[in-house]
Amino acid sequence: MRNSFFLPIFIIIVTSCTVLPKEELANETLFTIDGEPTSADAFLYVYEKNNLNNDSIYTKEDIDKYFELFKNFKLKVKEAEDEGVDTTEAFLSEFNTYKDQLIKPYLAETQAQESLVRETYDRMKYEIDASHILVTVPQDALPEDTVSAYQKILEIHEKAASGQDFGELAAKFSQDPSARTNHGRLGYFSAFQMVFPFENAAYNTPVNSVSGIFRTKFGYHILYVHDKRQSRGKVRVSHIMLQLNANMPDSISAKNKVFEIHDQLMGGADWNELCQRYSNDTRTKDNGGTLPFIGIGQINDKAFEDAAFNLQNPGDISDPVRSRFGWHIIKLEEKKGLDSFEQMKDDLEERVSQDDRSKLSKRATIEKLKAQNNFRLDSTTYNQLTQMADSTLLHGKWDVSAAESIASATLFTLSTQSYNVSQALKYIETHEKNRSGLEPKQYMEELLEGNIEQCLLEYEEAQLVAHNRDFRMLLNEYYEGIMLFDIMNRKVWDKAVSDQAGLQKYFESVNEKYQWGKRVDASILTTSDPAAFKKLKKSMNSDSIALFAIEYHPSEQQEVLTDANLDTLANLYKTYGKASVSILSDKESMESPLYADIIQFFDVLGIPLTHALVSHPNKIRLELNSKSKKSLEFLYNKESALTLQVAEGLFEKGDNALIDSISWKKGAFEIVGEGNYNLIVIQDVLEPQPKLLEETKGSVISDYQNYLEKEWIKELNQKHKVNINTRTLDKIKKSYRKKLNSPA
Secondary structure, eight states: OOSOOOOOTTOOOOSOOSOOOOHHHHTSEEEEETTEEEEHHHHHHHHHHHTTTOGGGOSHHHHHHHHHHHHHHHHHHHHHHHTTGGGSHHHHHHHHHHHHHHHGGGSHHHHHHHHHHHHHHHHHTEEEEEEEEEEEOOTTOOHHHHHHHHHHHHHHHHHHHTTOOHHHHHHHHOOSTTHHHHTTEEEEEOTTSSOHHHHHHHHTSOTTEEOOOEEETTEEEEEEEEEEEEOOOEEEEEEEEEOOBTTBTTOHHHHHHHHHHHHHHHTTOOHHHHHHHHOOOTTTGGGTTBOOOBOTTSSSOHHHHHHHHHOOSTTOBOOOEEOSSOEEEEEEEEEEOOOOHHHHHHHHHHHHHTSHHHHHHHHHHHHHHHHHTTOEEOHHHHHHHHHTOOGGGGBTOOOGGGGGGGTTSEEEEETTEEEEHHHHHHHHHHHOOBOOSSOHHHHHHHHHHHHHHHHHHHHHHHHHHHHOHHHHHHHHHHHHHHHHHHHHIIIIIHHHHHOHHHHHHHHHHSGGGOEEOSEEEEEEEEESOHHHHHHHHHHTTOSSEEEEEEEEOTTSOOOGGGOHHHHHHHHHHHHSSSEEEEEEEOHHHHTSHHHHHHHHHHHHHTOOEEEEEOSOTTOEEEEEEEOOGGGHHHHHOSSOTTSOEEEEEEEETTSOHHHHTSOSSSEEEEEEETTEEEEEEEEEEEOOEEOOGGGSHHHHHHHHHHHHHHHHHHHHHHHSOEEEOHHHHHHHHHHHHHHHHSOO
8 A cells, every 4th residue: 555645736634624615505516527516515625625724815816726726636537437447456455445544533433442542541540459359150150150149249248338347258258269368458450450340340449448249251249449549650670589499488598698698789799790690580680680661560579569669769779578489689770650641552552452341342332323323123033043043153154045035134224224134144154153162043143243233333434424524525535536646657657757758759849948057077175184185285186096006916826706905996996986997917927817817807897907018027916096086085084984075076056155156167276164174176167058868857757747747638628528617616706705805
């Protein structure tokens, strides 16, 4: 899918407009293309969006200009429709993706989800300290077992509500195994740390109060809220840990050792050194014992957690702490509060979507949509269909033709719209799969509920398109915009790039537009080092710059292909323009295998060599020279990349302030100021001349695209019959004149 694309200036996404047309004007036809009407509302919508908070341009002239753009846009879209752009798989995939993104914020389900995310964040600002009592009962328990369990929790709740000690009741009656030792006390927790129904009850029960009876997947609960405090945020700590001997949980030696380590730390000993030497936490001992950020309930040990959160300032060290893991000394590294909602939003949305709260929210949304849309289930048809389910359904192989006799019967209605069994059968056929742990009738009911949910959401979407002007217009803009992109690509943008013959012909017809002004071929050398500047001025006397040289002795064995010096020379040749490589040797050396290897090396790279015969015996010398002043950077910047900066090329007036400040004639010019030494060398002065196509191809392609588009629009206006309702257009102009003249 495209991330972004060019659209005409009126395809701009906003969510509302400042001026809403009168209903009678909006519904009038503004123009037709081959008999297909375009409403005044469509024009008004995009015109007002693009002139949002800019009332001064609502003039007759501006409206006429914009109307022409809008009409031409609709002609392009009509051409795209005629060519079937909107029927292709690529178009439908892209449009549906955009539609799903656009519709999300409008849907009741999304709004409920956003509310859940915000509620969850607000809960994370606080931590609840609670105790609970559990009476277990499986989710799929028989009715009599469920009633029995409920009766037990009801009796316990009456005792707790009458004032009996909650902890004693938990120790006596709770079926949570830990209740015998902790009297049901869970300690502090926050959002996401308990199953959602439990969390819900905890946050909705006042402090020092008993909750109502609620059910989770574990059974029936009641809870007592002891305290509600602001979130302590997160801490990042380091620790030195000594594990206890498995056979001696209260080992005196471990306790003595940890207190000795603590004494050394208090005396100024190095934390990292002691941690590396003594800590038994092999995962952290080599990095100072540092743990990731932890929040409430993440360590699963109250003693460790309390000690970590009670440290106040980075660097503070706790007294030795006994946890279920062993003995610890804890050092605070960093403390931070709850991140902002914006920082946590993406993560919260992901976690909420996978949490039970999301399922409960969706269920509530579906019930709300049923009520809003007057959902009515035909129980007779529904019962007939569910009774037809057999064991094949549990294997995803139920034959939907078994329900053919009632296929035309109405299953349910939404408002005035009926949905029959055949539509539900299509859903079942595409969604049935292997399913265990259910009776066939139960699975059929689950599938039918899924079908109802899908129909409700589709109905909600259809109502949104029908009744929400902003959304309807926005969706249409995407629909037409994607078509426009496709047709413009083929007719204008890609054509201008690929049609080389057409581009050349167009360039030749208008080449007087593309002219160079007076230019100079110049180099600008800049340094802040006066000594380097002095050297530079001397080097200007040489037409060629000696960059690099290598010497070989043919009598010595050399592996040319792995010689780093040769690679350096070749890379320098490619880096700097106007370069040349010379190979100098005596006649005898030219006949050596080494000489042949060097020639082959440069042949492979496509670098030409200039051969020179010299009288030096038993020597092969390679020299790289360049006429480019830019190559001086290589010589001057070996110790610091900032010693010399060189810019060279052809400059017109306005391209460079230093070039503009000197006389345009051949020679070298010095400009010193603001800590910089500048040497400007003008090699040549060029008079105005036409540009070659390659020198201005980008501008020519852009102009050629505009030309192609204008010619195409002429063709479209001749090809299609356009009828303009001038009476409606005049009404629009009058309505805006009133707006401009209004005191408001």
